[in-house]
Amino acid sequence: MTPKELSDEYVHDHDLRDASQKIYRASTNALARHFGAEVTVETIDRRAVLSWRNQILEDGLSKRSWNTYSSHLRTMYSYAIEHGLMPQITANPFKKTAVQPPKRKSKTVERDAIGKARDWLRYLVEVEQHTRRRTTITPAWFWLTVFEVFYYTGIRLNALLCIRVEDVDLENGLILVCGDTEKTHREYQVPITEGLEPLLQTLLNKAKRAGFKRRDQLFNVNRFSKHYRGEVMNLDQIEGMYKKLTKTTGVRMTPHRFRHTLATDLMKQPDRNIHLTKSLLNHSNLATTMSYIEADYDHMRDVMHERSLAQGALNRVARVDDTGAPKRLQKQTTDDWPVETQGIPGSQPPSHVSFGAGTMAPSFAPLEPSIESATMQFQHNALFTLMSSQLRALSRREGAERSSRALAARFTT
Known part of the structure; x- marks a missing residue:
């Protein structure tokens, strides 16, 4: 079986959109270009596939393009193996x-770029x-x-491109999207x-005045302007319009990028209804929808801030004194700290308390904005920590001595 015969068998046995058929055939064409059009697909083993992969990537093919070939060829091979077309x-x-x-x-697409494109069209x-x-x-109103x-x-x-006149229901505020145009093969509706x-x-x-019938292609610029000669509007005409928008705004725009933008x-x-988003984009699973959604860093920042508030982390945050009279401190060393804190593990001055010359001193909320208050608070905390650790150690020693006495008394008895 040749690569062409493999794709012919697969396409013939499946209900595929034209675009999907082209992708499968493109994959077998790539296979034929490398191994030869008359090669039998049964003779191509895994080692040969890996050698082809390494060579084609070294020649400059993108990893995503290779993955497309690999995925579609894997699907066709699995089909042929399952149905006995490659018994060996x-x-x-x-x-x-x-x-x-x-x-x-x-x-x-950023909001400002969308606004700029919209203003230009208007x-x-x-x-x-x-x-x-x-x-x-042109005509600008159509685009x-x-x-x-x-x-x-x-x-x-x-x-x-496949929306017909009858698919737009203004009374109920819905647009019908035919399942034949969808990857999921599911018919669905989107709200107006x-x-x-x-x-x-x-x-x-305008379509009614131009004599459109109910089943005619509604978005057909060729019938709204004398400057076009085609009978049916195609992908190239829409992509051409978006290229002009990209050139004008300086930001790449495509209909597919608008899908990602809407999801985000x-x-x-x-x-933040993920199921609503999934239904609107007509995805088969949530994983696909999630891949469309870009990270919202502003929301992340808010959530992280709420977490720090709930856990009291902001009680010690250093803030710049905004009273208009910034305080300046000389660089401090551990010798500047009270004797009570020296030699205590973990009693080194925190990094936000040691300042170089000319550095603005922070204040500590909700304490008084002064280094003396911060130093005094640190002393109290250090002493409390030291006393607590000593009491715990003493308690552990007393507990050990009581356990030893009790054990000795048991054996003596």
Whole structure:
């Protein structure tokens, strides 16, 4: 069986989207380029796979791309082994051949960048309305609607292209996303928010005047402008618009990044409902949803602060005196500390009490903001610790002596 025959068998036996079919075929094409188009896949063992992996990575292929090949080829090999298409093979040569890729940078889009892109699109809308001239992104009102649909709903790019006129239900405030466009093959609905509703109403009104039928592709820029000649809007047209947004704002923007941004923003809300986020993005499992969510460091900081408050850690925090008259202290040594604390384990002055020349002295809350108060408090604490340790040691010695006497009396008796 050749690599092409392997992918043909797998694709023929599975209900796959066009995009998925392309990925599986691309994987077997990569296999054929390395081993030869006429190689039989049964003769490729694990050692050959590892040699191919090492060579292709050295040649510059990214680890993520290799993992894509490895995953899809492993799936096809498992299918062929299970169904007896490779009777002489018992072990999958692509099993556990993935590599650990570097962590990707954040895929979210900052709020300021989104606002800048939105303002630019709105400006283009006004320019076209007042001048009747074509702008950089035309018709601007249409592309503003596309932009806001991705922002508000987080749907996949291919899903937007497959939305029909009848799929938008303004009365109930829902957009139907067909299962044929989804990785999960599940049909689902997304809510229409207040900010999106008027844009969709305008789109539907213009579609009606343009003679759209109920099952026609709704987001089809070719039918709203004479500057386009295609019959159906495609991925390249949407990606072209986002490239212009990226160039204008200086921040990379794609519909998929809006999915990550929406997931992260929803998890910053007070209820942080992970199941709501999972349903809105139409994910099969929570693990996938969690991978979309970027770390919220502001929330982390708040939680850590609440923990320190609950445990009383802030009672000793050093703060800069903000009275307008900063105090300065000379550098201290252990000889400057009271005699009572010298020689006691752990009685070295804390780092935040020893200052170099010209260093602003902190105050200690809730004590009086002076080094004398801090020194006196340290003396009391050190003496208390010393007395407590001595009492515990004395108690342990007395307990040991009583146990010895009792044991001796038992044997004497």
